Amino acid sequence: MSCKKYVVLFSVDTVGETGNQLGSDGTDIAAFTWQVLDVAKNQAQLAQTKYVKPRTLVAEGKALLCGIQASNLVSAEDLPIVLTKFQSDVDKLGSFGFVVSGPLPLRQCLHPEASRKKIPLHDCFYTYFDLPKEVSKSIPNVIPGSNLQDIANMLGVSLVTQSCGGREEVKALCAITQKLLSQGHTFSLAETVDKNFDSHATLSIAALPSKSAVRLRGLPFQASVDDVASFVAGLNVAQGGIVFGISAIGRRTGEAIVVMQDEEHALLALKRHRHYLNQRYIEVYEATTEDVVHFAGNLVAEDSGTQDISGVCVVRLQGLPYRATEQEIVQFFGDAAMVKGGDEGVFIVRYPDGRASGDAFVLFPSEGDVEKAMAKNKQPLGHRYVDIFRSNVKELQRVLPMTEEQATHIADVLGIVVDTSDHLGTMRGSEKNCVKLRGLPWSATSEQVMEFLGPELQKEIPGQGVHLVLNSQNRPTGDCYVQLSTAEAAKEASETLHKKFMGTRYIEVFQCSGDEAAHALMHMGASTGRGGGAFRGRRRRDGGGGGGGGRRGGNTVKARGL
16 A cells, blocks of 8 residues: 555444345444554554444343354443544554455445434545455456455465454455555555535436436435435435425425435445434335436426525424414514514415415525524424424415415515416316326326326316325325316216226226315325325225225316226
């Protein structure tokens, strides 16, 4: 190694999986093992092991998969203390670099656990040399990711393995590294772990690496970019590569696309399937290029309306007392988070008959005020606790029923031109010009709904006239509301599509009103059952979504069995 006097051969054991699955179960670190190697002399010091107390103690007398006895962990210290002592030891070396058997010890074990526990890591943990990759530079037959035993065989190094675990791995690392140094190998280009994610960067679709994206599902609706970055801590994310899913009314869906640096990092991210973000486990799946393009389109919509319009940020309140006034909402936030424009910055959502829905939108002048406002989440206003979610101007425009006068008022407060063509108010009223579809498969898209309706009815659907209904977890219920241009078109759909087949399943079609559609969509994706909510129903055993019953004789067609 040309610029390092020492290398530290480093290994990690956890209380769970070992080998190629190390870190895949998200379990805590149980031990660090390391050995210092003097590069110039090619001489190794004695290997050392420090045990770490995991969150859940192992049953007395039980041995871990890595061979560590539970008794070793009884008197072990917590991870921050162990890291401090380790750092104190290696700091005496001056210039050194880590050599590991692959990305798992640092990327999949140490960085994720440190992120979960809010433990700051020293700069030295952000660079390392991947030994199999280093060997592959000298020996073309060695594939990056090869196990140490195979590499040792190719190099003619004899390994005596007495047990599994970090101590044996460090011995193998030492023997192979010494062999490489004796052949004149230099460790010149270290792998790097990104420290921070730049949330202001823009994702470049044109430069999207192949097979580099993953899809996260089950995110808290309040999750931020920093939360997602924390979940994938240790892995390198592409510039602007965290994109949240946005529903038809501009609300978070609980999903996100994360574009990684390359396919290798995406494969590591897939191993975090069902790992936890705070108190919720997150599902991780492969994402296609089409998924990325679709989510990136939502990103444009979200970014254009979340916080960068005249410095205005938006939050949505749910669960408000029905008699709550604008003044009481302003007082609820107090001096900690100043509402933009005072009472003028509060917009209470009301039903068509004027009754309060329990929802409201509140404007703030900066992201800092939003952070302070979010701290009031779950605190009481009157006798009810209030749920607070990050929102955006797009959602505000679509949910609030706006007259031209109201649109002008909102435009004055926001300092922008408000588009009154893209909100749910166009669906309200008694005119029978909407259709409702129920029983869609949960994977159904707006395009599939349009295809089912047929080319003639498609001509009767205005722009953004298809609305998939989501449940309290912001997942599809199997219901869908479609706006048509006339009541005659809605009637035709109900008469011609009732019990027609899509694939192997028949479709039940009923009519209901536009007011019902607006009511359901206004609360789509709510996180609580208070103050209304999306239509919910039983799951069908054959995989279709359930839904609430609609009124016959209305203007919305209800289709079931897609």
